[in-house]
Amino acid sequence: MTAGSRIVAMGHYQPSRVVTNSDLAEIVDTNDEWIRSRVGIAERRVADSESVADMATFAAEKALASSGLTAADIDMVVVATCSSIDRCPNVATRVAARLGVNAPAAFDLNTACSGFSYGLGTVDHAIRAGASRNAIVIGAEKLSDLTDWTDRSTAVLFGDGAGAAVVTAAAEGEQAGVGPVLWGSAPDKGDVLRIEGRQPYIQQEGQIVFRWATTELAPFALQALERAGVRPDEIAAFVPHQANTRIIDGIVKRLGLGPDVVVAKDLVESGNTSAASIPLALSKLIERREVPSGAPILLFGFGGGLTYAGQVIRCP
Numbered sequence: 663m664t665a666g667s668r669i670v671a672m673g674h675y676q677p678s679r680v681v682t683n684s685d686l687a688e689i690v691d692t693n694d695e696w697i698r699s700r701v702g703i704a705e706r707r708v709a710d711s712e713s714v715a716d717m718a719t720f721a722a723e724k725a726l727a728s729s730g731l732t733a734a735d736i737d738m739v740v741v742a743t744c745s746s747i748d749r750c751p752n753v754a755t756r757v758a759a760r761l762g763v764n765a766p767a768a769f770d771l772n773t774a775c776s777g778f779s780y781g782l783g784t785v786d787h788a789i790r791a792g793a794s795r796n797a798i799v800i801g802a803e804k805l806s807d808l809t810d811w812t813d814r815s816t817a818v819l820f821g822d823g824a825g826a827a828v829v830t831a832a833a834e835g836e837q838a839g840v841g842p843v844l845w846g847s848a849p850d851k852g853d854v855l856r857i858e859g860r861q862p863y864i865q866q867e868g869q870i871v872f873r874w875a876t877t878e879l880a881p882f883a884l885q886a887l888e889r890a891g892v893r894p895d896e897i898a899a900f901v902p903h904q905a906n907t908r909i910i911d912g913i914v915k916r917l918g919l920g921p922d923v924v925v926a927k928d929l930v931e932s933g934n935t936s937a938a939s940i941p942l943a944l945s946k947l948i949e950r951r952e953v954p955s956g957a958p959i960l961l962f963g964f965g966g967g968l969t970y971a972g973q974v975i976r977c978p
Contacts, residue, residue, distance in 0.1 A: 775965025825941025
């Protein structure tokens with residue numbers, strides 16, 4: 663048993679191909695102003711040859727290289743994804759094989775856009791229980807495989823990418839760097855965002871999702887803060903799921919976050935990358951040194967299911 667876990671390094675990967683709003687306007691009846699005013703997205707990255715496992719591996723390699731650990735130190739690999747076309751072997755074992763990790767616990771989980779926070783909570787529990795010592799948690803998505811590019815209501819939203827965290831046991835006497843997870847779902851509303859069938863496209867009841875996110879999620883984010891013993895005015899940054907700038911602004915307002923809090927809005931350049939969105943945005947904040955080491959950061963994912971999960975972490 664240990665006192666908890668902490669994130670020691672982050673890494674991310676995005677494909678090189680950029681698809682702008684103007685590019686989409688050549689495919690569907692839309693325009694840059696319409697997209698920016700409704701969701702806040704300016705562009706997104708779209709993978710060509712890269713698979714979910716490829717992107718997950720690239721992000722994990724970057725995180726591992728920055729962690730001071732080697733593949734031999736890793737005993738658990740968890741991948742959050744809802745878009746992998748290849749179901750077996752799972753993405754986690756594919757990543758472990760490419761990294762050279764020997765005999766890890768390796769599994770995928772699917773709670774869609776809240777997946778990274780679910781994965782981080784699960785790994786934290788495993789480390790606290792002594793079932794793991796050093797783990798890699800990855801959110802990776804290739805949503806372009808599941809996007810109907812003729813449907814302007816969904817084609818403008820999604821992008822591809824991956825983000826990864828190396829999580830280790832906190833040393834004796836050291837403050838835990840991953841706070842208690844607050845997680846849950848509203849399964850009675852689960853059919854408002856769907857990826858179903860053998861050749862699926864993402865289908866979404868956007869207005870229902872928007873109302874749910876803007877009216878019901880802030881109290882859950884507050885509970886995540888309370889479980890960590892952190893007040894809203896004490897956090898240095900807020901990294902929510904990157905779905906819609908209006909949703910993010912609404913949650914920020916209801917949490918009462920001040921102007922000094924860094925609020926991640928990576929969706930402007932990355933679009934909605936589902937389970938990848940939080941680690942992708944967090945990795946960029948850390949890489950740009952926008953948050954001081956040790957400062958508390960609130961993570962909060964929400965989306966398909968309808969699932970949600972959040973926790974406070976300490977910046978690596």
